[in-house]
Amino acid sequence: MAIKIYGRLSSANVQKINWFCEYANISVINLNYGGVHGKTQTTEFKEMNPNSRVPVLDDNNFILYESNAILRYLSKKFDILVEDKLEISGKIDQWIDWGSFTFASPCSLLTAHKLSLPQDLRDELIADKAKNDILSLLKILNNHLAKQDFIVHEKFSLADIPLGIWCHRCTNLGISFDTLTNINNWYLKLSKMNSFQKIVASSPLPPN
Ligand SMILES: N[C@@H](CCC(=O)N[C@@H](CS)C(=O)NCC(=O)O)C(=O)O
The missing domain is CATH 3.40.30.10 (Glutaredoxin)
Known part of the structure; x- marks a missing residue:
């Protein structure tokens, strides 16, 4: 079923x-x-x-x-994208948690104040601060991706999924990766995946 x-x-x-x-x-x-x-x-x-x-x-x-x-x-x-090696699965967990506990917060805040909240509850100052926080975090991610093609080791893993989605949200919110070359290259690889195109790229924007 x-x-x-x-x-x-x-x-x-x-x-x-x-x-x-x-x-x-x-x-x-x-x-x-x-x-x-x-x-x-x-x-x-x-x-x-x-x-x-x-x-x-x-x-x-x-x-x-x-x-x-x-x-x-x-x-x-x-049994898909299961990683047995302790150190690799530790890194995958690290980046999944970083995505949720660190990166998702300003992304959600910017989403709320640009897209989801009723117009009269949106606050430009909160949105600007969230955008600056996102840009600082993107620098961390960009530096990390200088060392490898994907978030953890050289192939697609579970860690690419949450971060790929939050980065896609950034593009929906007008954040460009033009100066963040490593993120740009990684995001381009993700966006060529059929599964990404079918689900992520074609999803409606919040709050729909
Ligand atoms: N930590 C939770 C967060 C869940 C969450 O905040 N979901 C949001 C959507 S991304 C939500 O339910 N918002 C209220 C709504 O959609 O009505 C998780 O990862 O599942």
Whole structure:
């Protein structure tokens, strides 16, 4: 039976799961929850995720939330992009966590103040500060990518998925990689992947 993902495809955290599933050839049914679709404050949804956030995975009645946990669960379940070497899997975890705990915060803030919030609640100063924070973090990523073609070692790994999605969001928000050559080269490689084109590049923008 196809797995179900509760979550709108405009959400970066939902796109992580859908991109992985497309890459791994796993069938997914997406149910539009969150953003303009709402329904995350209902009792039924809160029983699955009391935080009222998307994505939520329903794998034959096994319920899981937190996008990175879902990503790791599916990777192990289908044995796709699993890394056995301790040091490499440690680095993959490091960059997945950096994506969520460090990079995602200003990206989400800029998304909110440029796209998601109603016009009267958007604040240019908050948006400008978030953009500057993103640019500082992109320098860290750009320096890191001077050493290798992908986030961890020389091939595509689970760590490329969240960071690829947040960098795609940056392009949606008018941030260019023209002076960030290493990110530009890496992002170009990702954007040529069929799975990226089918899911990430064609996803609607928040809050749709
Ligand atoms: N740490 C959570 C964050 C989830 C999250 O913040 N999701 C956002 C979308 S990217 C959300 O649910 N926003 C409210 C909404 O869509 O209604 C995860 O990685 O799954």
